Amino acid sequence: MNKLWRFNGGVKLSGFKSLSNAAGVKRPPLPKRLYLPLQQHIGAPAEALVEVGDKVYKGQLIAASSSFISAPVHASSSGTVVELKKHIIAHPSGIAEDCIVIETDGKDEWHSSISALSNPDALDLDELRSRISEAGVVGLGGAVFPSGAKLKPTRSIDTLVINGAECEPYITCDDRLMRTRPREIIRGLLLLRRLVNPTECIIAVEDNKPEAVQHLRRAIDELKSEGIGSVSTVRVVAVPTLFPAGGEKQLIKVLTGKAVPQRGLPYEVGVVCLNVGTTAAVYDAIYEGKPLISRLVTITGPNVKHAANYEVPIGTPVQHMLDIAGADDTGGGEQNRLIMGGPMMGHVLPNAQVPVVKATNCILVEPKADVVPTTAMPCIRCGSCADVCPMHLLPQQLYWHARGKAFDKLDHHNLADCIECGCCAVACPSKIPLVHYFRFAKTEKKEFDAKAIFADQSRVRMQIREARIAQRERELEERKAKRKADRLKKKKAKAAAAAASANASVDDQDQASNGVSV
């Protein structure tokens, strides 16, 4: 048994996982239309490559990655592109963003370019990396960071962590994935291992998922007996169930005892961390040649008849999934509050028309009647929030400064480090919506910083303009002065010439007179 560490704070929560983790993975019928947002990841939006009327096939590239930190989008089924338009997306703002709309033809026909590689283990590292990027693989644990960009660490790596902790209540898609596809996860891990070259590999699972742990361990033994030697570097570790053990920095602390520096990234302490879903997507991309076009989504809630995990094509409207899971009998979007993600870190969806995206791990259907409105009471400075904060922050201080929009103080107290886990809000006896304050303060600060940069830019542009005008005036002045000087010179010269010629004529006259006189 290897030593485990503890992260600061955290809270024990009821899991509600049995609502959805009993049944196997279900495949829903295709929706009539798929809405594929160009931005489903952190970074620059993808650029559409198709036009209205184009016939597309399953797995076909329809929008290209536009920079190093970006990800392409692929058609998740066959059909026709019927619209390129702004459609409401899974974002708390309810703002519509650019989407490619595909009317499915029901045939679910693969694109001709999709085929399994003959010898994936022979791929060189650059090729491997670019295939992962080209398959549109992004972090499926919620961060949706383009995975390719993570797999080129600039220092040596000690530990590759595959995150199967799944600490949020209600969500069971990773649990189900680990039980259904343990071999694929481990083979995906071995591909990642080639890329980052760690000394050890750990798959971490919260100890409330013993079946997942068992399936993974059995798969490791199988692969070992099949002669895949590198699998012996892989350990499956059950970590204590404590929210948010699945947070990247918390999990790294628990497994290795290392603290990722504030505002730092895991590779700085020699760790690369990816989610189990991402790892399976890497397997699909390399061994099967399939891009990321579907994912497991937990559809759950107290009144959802067929609460389970569904293999959902990206772009499927949430409403379609609610109908299939039998969540709609109670009125769907009207009577229920829809949350994308879990109750702690998820956010409320604007409506059920939004499509499932790469980041959608769960749709939690909460009857509105169950949502008790709470009134916040004044802060009593009890300090409970700081006790549970897994990021070592002082939520109470952040709260005061968020109210006062004291950006420098928020910076000083490391607001940017807050992972919005919600532990503080759960612990707060005054029921202050602390996370909402922090989200509010973060976007206010972002705007404030953007404005400051813009103001600097405007000041510089104004100065450049003034300098240019001054320069032009100076030149004008100089030219004027020169002209004046020239004129003066000419005048003088003329005057001199005139004087000279006058003298000359006088001389002439003199001469003449002289002549005459002569």
Next chain:
Amino acid sequence: MSVLLLTALALAFGVFLGFVAIKFRVEGDPIVEKIDTLLPQTQCGQCGYPGCRPYAEAIASEEAEINQCPPGGEAGVQALAELLGKEPMPLNPDNGVAEEGPAMLALIDEETCIGCTKCVQICPVDAISGAPGFMHTVLDVYCTGCELCLPPLCPVDDCIIMVPVEANIRTWKWSNPEAVGAVL
């Protein structure tokens, strides 16, 4: 990620600004500099001075009050008051009112533009491009929304209008919890 990006941007700007500061040094009184950094650099002239810096100079010499900049809003007055150790005061309505709502940018109607170049000459941040006799365009990443280019400067009615910046998920902001009922 956005933090990284912002830091990178800030750094890049820092370097650029450093360079520009040397190249275009404005002989400066440090207090004027400090005041100037608190002004929004809209360069609209609503304060009664021909730009943010002249206003900063006027504040420094106590010729102007700190409440004459509508784009800076009450928050701007507050920041100036803190810097100068003065009492915050409400914005002077003679200078205009602080606009609520989304930021506005100038938009030139390509159909009606006659290419007179008047707007190019007035724009304080070189945000308009176009040659004499040709259609002109506002480079919206640079436009500060100062409104100096609007008619009557532009001789064609409705050729230049102000339009709100379209909301997107990158600039969207969370509501203030206090405004949505989580009152204390």
